[in-house]
Amino acid sequence: MDGATVRPCGSRALLFEVGSALEVAAIVDAVRAAGLPEVSELVPAARTVLVEVSAGASLDRVRAAVADADPRAGTVGTGVLHTIEVSYDGADLDLVAETAGISPDEVVALHSGAEYTVDFCGFAPGFGYLSGLPEPLQQPRLESSRTAVPAGSVGIADIYSCVYPRRSPGGWRLIGRTDTVLFDPAADRPALFTPGDRVRFEAR
Structure with a gap:
């Protein structure tokens, strides 16, 4: 290439x-x-x-x-489609809405209306960086990271959305939470997300 x-x-x-x-x-x-x-x-x-x-x-x-790789032939987002149910009651939902100049309901509609691609995984086992975040929601990380973010927290930062697979420090803006298990070391496939997979969030 x-x-x-x-x-x-x-x-x-x-x-x-x-x-x-x-x-x-x-x-x-x-x-x-x-x-x-x-x-x-x-x-x-x-x-x-x-x-x-x-x-x-x-x-x-x-x-x-x-x-021999052709950069025009790359296939992004052709893997498994995961639907993640989310309760949109995150601690930073109002902050995200204020920063975007829209209402919290519009934040929910934008976030749940997009389809995301797992670009890559890192930071923690099962943590996927999900591209496809609508432009109004593309916001910086918090100025100060939290010492502990609960497992299942749904966040946004820069051009990505994410789901925290386990309790850990983090500085992403939290807009919701899910009960979906992202990482189970005892499972045949420990991590739910694989690069190339697609993700949709569904408000509950």
């Missing part, structure tokens, strides 16, 4: 740096389509993709697969 910066990460991994979520998706698609058995980890992030291979394997086929 033209324009991608490639950085070695030790002897077994490459970090590809690109300029858009679509290019990230194109690299992920290309590596998966190549069906390389040596690939042990494929980790997309906001503007990077880390590809790791098994011990003793060459990175040459990974380089070749990414070189």
Whole structure:
């Protein structure tokens, strides 16, 4: 892929740096389509993709697969669709409404009316960064983070929405809460979200 910066990460991994979520998706698609058995980890992030291979394997086929990736062919948001029921009574709902210059009901309508894509996961197990947040709700993080945000809290920050999978510190603006379990270490699939999945929020 033209324009991608490639950085070695030790002897077994490459970090590809690109300029858009679509290019990230194109690299992920290309590596998966190549069906390389040596690939042990494929980790997309906001503007990077880390590809790791098994011990003793060459990175040459990974380089070749990414070189052939077409940034116009990336598929964003083609995974499983999750519907998350939300009680929109978050501590920052009024703040979000005031900042956006709209009513709390309009915040709810905007947030629940959009479809989101899990761009990448990080920060905590099961924590997905969900792009697709309507422009009026794209607001900065709180000036001071909370020391403890309850599990199931639905928040917004910058261009993303999120659901806190477990109790943790956090500075996202909280607009609601859900009972949906985002991370269960005892489950066959511990994390509910996988990059590329789609998410819709439903007011209850």
